[in-house]
Amino acid sequence: MPDRPFTLVETLIELTRALRAAFEQRVERHGLTYARARLLTTIGRHEGASQAELAAILGIETPTLKRLLDALEDQGLAERRPIPEDARKHAIHLTEAARIEPLLGFRAEVDTALAEGITPEDLVVTRRTLARMAQNVDRLRQA
Amino acid sequence: MPDRPFTLVETLIELTRALRAAFEQRVERHGLTYARARLLTTIGRHEGASQAELAAILGIETPTLKRLLDALEDQGLAERRPIPEDARKHAIHLTEAARIEPLLGFRAEVDTALAEGITPEDLVVTRRTLARMAQNVDRLRQA
DNA sequence: ACAGTTTTATTAGCTAGCTAATGAAATTTG
DNA sequence: CAAATTTCATTAGCTAGCTAATAAAACTGT
Numbered sequence: 023m024p025d026r027p028f029t030l031v032e033t034l035i036e037l038t039r040a041l042r043a044a045f046e047q048r049v050e051r052h053g054l055t056y057a058r059a060r061l062l063t064t065i066g067r068h069e070g071a072s073q074a075e076l077a078a079i080l081g082i083e084t085p086t087l088k089r090l091l092d093a094l095e096d097q098g099l100a101e102r103r104p105i106p107e108d109a110r111k112h113a114i115h116l117t118e119a120a121r122i123e124p125l126l127g128f129r130a131e132v133d134t135a136l137a138e139g140i141t142p143e144d145l146v147v148t149r150r151t152l153a154r155m156a157q158n159v160d161r162l163r164q165a
Numbered sequence: 166m167p168d169r170p171f172t173l174v175e176t177l178i179e180l181t182r183a184l185r186a187a188f189e190q191r192v193e194r195h196g197l198t199y200a201r202a203r204l205l206t207t208i209g210r211h212e213g214a215s216q217a218e219l220a221a222i223l224g225i226e227t228p229t230l231k232r233l234l235d236a237l238e239d240q241g242l243a244e245r246r247p248i249p250e251d252a253r254k255h256a257i258h259l260t261e262a263a264r265i266e267p268l269l270g271f272r273a274e275v276d277t278a279l280a281e282g283i284t285p286e287d288l289v290v291t292r293r294t295l296a297r298m299a300q301n302v303d304r305l306r307q308a
Numbered sequence: 309a310c311a312g313t314t315t316t317a318t319t320a321g322c323t324a325g326c327t328a329a330t331g332a333a334a335t336t337t338g
Numbered sequence: 339c340a341a342a343t344t345t346c347a348t349t350a351g352c353t354a355g356c357t358a359a360t361a362a363a364a365c366t367g368t
Contacts, residue, residue: 029272029275029276030276030279030280030292031181031184031185031188031272031275031276031279032203033292033295033296033299034177034180034181034184034295035181035184035185036224036299037177037181037295037298037299037302038174038177038178038180038181039325039326040299040302040303040306041174041177041178041302042174042178042325043306043326044302044305044306045174046326046353047306055353055354056353056354057353057354057355058353060175072316072317073316073317074315074316074317081179082354082355082356083355083356083357084316084317084318085317085318085319085320085355085356085357086354086355086356087317088317088318088319089353089354089355090354093353108315108316108363108364109316109362109363109364110315110316110317110362110363110364111315111316111317111363112316112317129172129174132172132174132305133172133173133174135301135304135305136173136174136298136301136302136305137173137298137301138297138301138304139297139301140294140297140298144290144293144294145294147287147290147291147294148290148291148294148295149173149176150287151283151287151288151290151291152176152177152180152291154281154282154283155180155279155280155283156176156179156180156183158278158279158280158281158282159180159183159184159187159279160183161278161281162187162275162278162279163183163186163187163190182355182356185355186356189323189356198323198324199323199324200323200324200325201323215346215347216346216347217345217346217347225324225325225326226325226326226327227346227347227348228325228326228327228347228348228349228350229324229325229326230347231347231348231349232323232324232325233324236323251333251334251345251346252332252333252334252346253332253333253334253345253346253347254333254345254346254347255346255347309368310367310368311366311367311368312365312366312367312368313364313365313366313367314363314364314365314366315362315363315364315365316361316362316363316364317360317361317362317363318359318360318361318362319358319359319360319361320357320358320359320360321356321357321358322355322356322357322358323354323355323356323357324353324354324355325352325353325354325355326351326352326353327350327351327352327353328349328350328351328352329348329349329350329351330347330348330349330350331346331347331348331349332345332346332347332348333344333345333346333347334343334344334345334346335342335343335344335345336341336342336343336344337340337341337342337343338339338340338341338342
């Protein structure tokens with residue numbers, strides 16, 4: 023398709039875009055998007071966490087978290103509850119209507135499918151390389 | 166930071182987000198964003214290409230391409246010229262004001278920095294793995 | 309006790325990706 | 339040759355990421 027090989031950067035960006043789309047396909051029938059599904063399952067694992075905590079866990083900024091949470095609240099899947107110790111914070115909870123079990127399976131499913139036809143050794147190398155790259159990027163951003 | 170290891174999907178998404186941010190930092194002083202810089206350099210390599218062609222090269226949809234091109238036009242860096250053979254198409258060109266040489270260097274620079282401390286063998290494995298993953302994702306999306 | 313600082317969630321606005329739909333030009337088909 | 343189909347660029351609208359700024363609550367240091 024492209025006229026020249028993509029750089030590593032572009033390869034990664036393109037791959038993650040496709041990955042995200044594949045995941046969206048899976049969660050769509052649950053009325054969710056990738057980002058919302060991710061938040062929902064994280065709330066499930068951290069019932070009662072604050073918004074700042076959830077944002078930190080997910081590695082996103084709080085305005086983004088707020089918007090995703092708003093959407094889940096609108097869908098009746100999550101709720102903010104005030105806490106007595108700090109008037110600024112809420113404890114975030116799943117509602118009775120929220121069903122996260124199928125979503126948990128999707129993560130494993132996509133990861134498994136992603137590794138299809140790749141040897142465990144190659145996967146180990148790739149994970150190691152990606153981790154190093156993440157470090158390299160952090161350094162790059164501070165230069 | 167996160168309470169459990171990210172899945173491969175999340176690792177990749179997180180890494181590309183950081184990568185993109187690093188690249189944005191570089192091109193910011195040129196008044197550009199990653200996506201705009203990418204289009205600008207692609208126009209430079211494909212002077213006179215149509216919008217559909219540019220979108221195909223970049224692997225993005227035409228509405229996205231249009232918006233990016235609009236921005237570059239507004240910045241006086243690119244222009245649409247009609248062509249006699251087909252009234253629907255434009256030939257896309259750089260303007261005199263556009264300077265893409267520094268941008269070309271950024272690509273190599275970021276890619277090089279990304280590979281810092283990673284052996285060539287590991288890089289080969291990783292590229293191979295990523296390519297396989299891209300195939301796997303395509304299959305996943307058709308299932 | 310109080311001023312200064314930090315934390316929490318929010319608002320506002322920007323970017324770039326997508327899909328669905330559209331109108332017009334061009335091409336294909338029977 | 340005309341109808342059907344495809345192509346091209348566009349419009350409209352959705353999503354999710356970000357930064358900068360803000361007000362209020364909570365904490366810290368003197």
